[in-house]
Amino acid sequence: MVVNCAGQWAKQVGAMCAVTVPLHSAEHFYVVTGQIDGVNRDLPILRDPDGYTYIKEEVGGLLVGGFEPEAKPWVAPDQLPYPFEFQLLDEDWDHFAILMDSAIKRIPALAQAGIKMFYNGPESFTPDNQFILGEAPELRNFFVGAGLLFACKLGTGIGFLGREAVEQARAAGPRRRLVSLVLDDPAAMIWGGELVLRDGVAVGQLTSGACGEAVGGCVGLAYVRHPDGRVLTRDAARTGAYQVNVGGQLYPATVHLRPPFDPAGDRIKGRYPLPG
Numbered sequence: 061m062v063v064n065c066a067g068q069w070a071k072q073v074g075a076m077c078a079v080t081v082p083l084h085s086a087e088h089f090y091v092v093t094g095q096i097d098g099v100n101r102d103l104p105i106l107r108d109p110d111g112y113t114y115i116k117e118e119v120g121g122l123l124v125g126g127f128e129p130e131a132k133p134w135v136a137p138d139q140l141p142y143p144f145e146f147q148l149l150d151e152d153w154d155h156f157a158i159l160m161d162s163a164i165k166r167i168p169a170l171a172q173a174g175i176k177m178f179y180n181g182p183e184s185f186t187p188d189n190q191f192i193l194g195e196a197p198e199l200r201n202f203f204v205g206a207g208l209l210f211a212c213k214l215g216t217g218i219g220f221l222g223r224e225a226v227e228q229a230r231a232a233g234p235r236r237r238l239v240s241l242v243l244d245d246p247a248a249m250i251w252g253g254e255l256v257l258r259d260g261v262a263v264g265q266l267t268s269g270a271c272g273e274a275v276g277g278c279v280g281l282a283y284v285r286h287p288d289g290r291v292l293t294r295d296a297a298r299t300g301a302y303q304v305n306v307g308g309q310l311y312p313a314t315v316h317l318r319p320p321f322d323p324a325g326d327r328i329k330g331r332y333p334l335p336g
């Protein structure tokens with residue numbers, strides 16, 4: 061049995077077995093405002109289907125996103141870059157204007173709220189906006205779960221297909237963890253794709269890498285596994301001697317389970333220490 065839940069790559073994965081998965085990626089936008097008086101965590105999520113928007117509380121401000129009637133297509137399905145985790149696309153205020161104008165009509169206070177962040181990421185859409193879930197008509201035992209648009213939240217208590225399996229997996233603990241690795245040698249350069257070793261054993265590879273000026277060396281992101289395939293505890297992930305193989309040479313690296321530059325997420329939420 062095969063389950064194809066490869067997100068926006070599901071069309072490519074389906075094509076490997078001659079199964080058609082009609083999906084196309086489009087750019088999906090939302091913004092997060094600064095704090096707004098009266099906004100608190102208990103506000104319900106607001107959907108305005110006529111205005112194409114959704115609005116919800118985010119760290120005392122509002123997150124404003126939507127699904128505009130004229131989507132902005134991203135690259136063709138057979139040209140999707142892979143991997144593409146944790147990456148964003150460029151801002152496009154002109155395209156976002158229809159959503160922002162509509163949201164301001166609904167919530168005038170938005171006009172005065174400063175925009176803290178603009179997010180644009182690719183999201184895959186089906187021709188009728190319905191998700192594709194179930195066995196492919198062309199091939200028995202080939203199942204597809206794609207075009208979902210929104211993921212599910214365990215914390216809501218709302219039922220969804222697969223909740224039991226997700227709860228069991230969560231109770232068992234993760235078999236891989238996302239870590240940041242800062243290379244000790246500031247001269248070593250990484251690009252993504254490099255092998256990661258822990259105590260001399262291969263445990264993963266960098267999904268992306270870049271120069272981290274604020275942390276004094278290159279920073280890479282990697283999913284690392286337990287070498288025996290067991291559950292990887294936080295303690296196990298943060299111990300051991302890490303190395304990254306850059307062009308055949310092994311460079312020692314320091315592992316972080318939280319982003320090394322902003323571990324508590326203070327900067328991203330605009331919480332800077334007060335002067336003096």
Ligand SMILES: Cc1cc2nc3c(=O)[nH]c(=O)nc-3n(C[C@H](O)[C@H](O)[C@H](O)COP(=O)(O)OP(=O)(O)OC[C@H]3O[C@@H](n4cnc5c(N)ncnc54)[C@H](O)[C@@H]3O)c2cc1C
Nearest residue numbers: 065066067068069088179180181182183208209210211212
């Ligand atoms: C900017 C933005 C904001 C969003 N905000 C929200 C939100 O607030 N709430 C919400 O619920 N949803 C949100 N979403 C939508 C949500 O992220 C997606 O609906 C959800 O991630 C889709 O899950 P998925 O498992 O189908 O696909 P993905 O999360 O894309 O997972 C697909 C996986 O398949 C893997 N894969 C692909 N090809 C292969 C291959 N050949 N071999 C092995 N593995 C492969 C990929 O590496 C990836 O890990 C947002 C999306 C965007 C872009």
